[in-house]
Amino acid sequence: xxxxxxxxxxxxxxxxxxxxxxxxxxxxxxxxxxxxxxxxxxxxxxxxxxxxxxxxxxxxxxxxxxxxxxxxxxxxxxxxxxxxxxxxxxxxxxxxxxxxxxxxxxxxxxxxxxxxxxxxxxxxxxxxxxxxxxxxxxxxxxxxxxxxxxxxxxxxxxxxxxxxxxxxxxxxxxxxxxxxxxxxxxxxxxxxxxxxxxxxxxxxxxxxxxxxxxxxxxxxxxxxxxxxxxxxxxxxxxxxxxxx
Numbered sequence: 001x002x003x004x005x006x007x008x009x010x011x012x013x014x015x016x017x018x019x020x021x022x023x024x025x026x027x028x029x030x031x032x033x034x035x036x037x038x039x040x041x042x043x044x045x046x047x048x049x050x051x052x053x054x055x056x057x058x059x060x061x062x063x064x065x066x067x068x069x070x071x072x073x074x075x076x077x078x079x080x081x082x083x084x085x086x087x088x089x090x091x092x093x094x095x096x097x098x099x100x101x102x103x104x105x106x107x108x109x110x111x112x113x114x115x116x117x118x119x120x121x122x123x124x125x126x127x128x129x130x131x132x133x134x135x136x137x138x139x140x141x142x143x144x145x146x147x148x149x150x151x152x153x154x155x156x157x158x159x160x161x162x163x164x165x166x167x168x169x170x171x172x173x174x175x176x177x178x179x180x181x182x183x184x185x186x187x188x189x190x191x192x193x194x195x196x197x198x199x200x201x202x203x204x205x206x207x208x209x210x211x212x213x214x215x216x217x218x219x220x221x222x223x224x225x226x227x228x229x230x231x232x233x234x235x236x237x238x239x240x241x242x243x244x
Contacts, residue, residue, distance in 0.1 A: 024049050027092065027109050027120035035127040035154035037196050038099055042157075043085070044124050046092035046109055054113035056088040064106040077102070096126075104128040127154040131198035133188045140178045142207040148174040150188035150198065160190040165197065178205050183237075206237050 030045030050056065061084070062069040072078045078096070085093040092109045108123035129152040136147050148171070150162045164171035167184040176182065183205040189197035217229040 025051075025116065025118040027111075027118070029120070029122075029124050031124070031157055032122060033125050033127070034157045035129060035152070036099055036157065037152075037190065037193070038101055038128050038130050039196055040099055040193060041095060041097045042099060042126065044094040044096075044107065044126075046086065046094065046124075047090050048092050048109065048111055048118070048120075049090065050111070050113055050118070051115070054115050056111055056113050058112040059084070059086065059088065059092060060110045061092075061094050062108045062110060064108075069108070072107070099128050101128050101130075129153045129156070131188050131190070131196065133186055133198040133201045135186050135201045135203045138202065139204040139206065142178055142180060142205055144178055146176055146178050146182065146203060148186060148188070156190070160193075162188055163191050163194070164188050165194075166203075178203075180205055180207055180237075204237070209235070211235050 027046065027048045034042055034044070036042040061072050061082075063072045063075065063078075064070075065075070072082055073084070077100075081097045083095045083097070085091070085095055092111070094107075094109075096103060104127050106123050106125055108120045110117070110119040132151045134149040134151055136149065137144075140146055148164055150164075162174075164174060165187045166182070171186070183203055185200035185202050187197040187200050189195075213233050215231045215233070217231065
């Protein structure tokens with residue numbers, strides 16, 4: 001489990017092998033272990049090399065499905081969600097949209113030329129996560145400290161800024177001393193992607209009775225010996241059960 005203040009490290013791995021004409025064959029990925037939010041998009045920055053006399057005839061991205069490598073552009077699960085941003089001239093960048101948790105897997109790029117073929121041996125390992133809001137403590141007395149933490153199962157690759165909402169309204173601080181107004185449902189999100197917010201988590205603020213009132217019924221003068229009802233009311237959490 002990762003807290004979203006953790007800094008991720010972007011790795012660059014290059015694979016190369018002498019080609020039939022003495023030039024290098026290889027694939028380079030900008031990030032071999034990206035982490036992205038469910039329902040967001042991810043881009044696999046990618047480039048590939050081959051001898052200058054070769055002509056690229058085909059490019060393919062594969063995903064590992066139940067121990068079988070499948071062309072993702074032929075996989076119905078990726079229908080209308082993948083876009084090849086590359087070309088036949090060294091760029092093999094890929095975008096996957098509307099990510100699902102099931103998209104977390106190994107991906108490999110393969111290209112063929114008129115003289116040889118090459119597959120990226122390491123590939124890209126994609127992790128897909130969701131945001132989980134943590135309010136600590138969830139029940140607190142007025143004046144005590146509350147800490148809000150947004151948690152993921154992997155470190156998001158784009159170093160996002162996390163924002164907080166209480167009952168749909170923006171919250172400026174993720175740590176504060178509790179007041180009555182702070183009670184409510186909290187959600188965290190990545191700035192600019194508010195629609196990908198976490199499930200709500202409630203904060204309960206407990207406080208002593210205040211604004212206690214006594215009402216008399218009937219009001220005004222009463223006849224000696226008649227019945228009078230005294231009613232007490234106040235604002236408190238938890239509610240007052242007995243008055244003396």
